[in-house]
Amino acid sequence: MNKFDDILKDPACSFDTPADVLAADEFSKSQKIEILRRWDDDARLLLTAQSEGMKQGKSSAEVLTEIQAALAELGAEVGDT
Structure with missing residues (x-):
């Protein structure tokens, strides 16, 4: 398994x-979009858990906003994940 596959498991x-994903020179634009989309999925799951009373670090809503901004910067569709 390569580094990219490992990162996709838990970005x-x-x-x-x-923003660190955007700055990572070792990944192509499409790989960065895939990483951000996976992170988006994970953050949405955490947001659901947080709404059910589980608390964990930085708000998933804040992270989702940052992910959406990063996807937009890469020219990817935003909000369709």
Whole structure:
């Protein structure tokens, strides 16, 4: 398994912020979009858990906003994940 596949398992463990994904020179634009979309999916699941009373670090809503901004910067469709 390569580094990209490992990152897709849990992007939040590999990057502190979505902006860090944008700055990662070792990935293509399409790979960055895939990483951000996976992170978006994970953040949405966490947001659901937080709304059910589970608390964890930075608000998933804040992270989702950052992910959406990063996707927009890459020219990807935003909000269709």
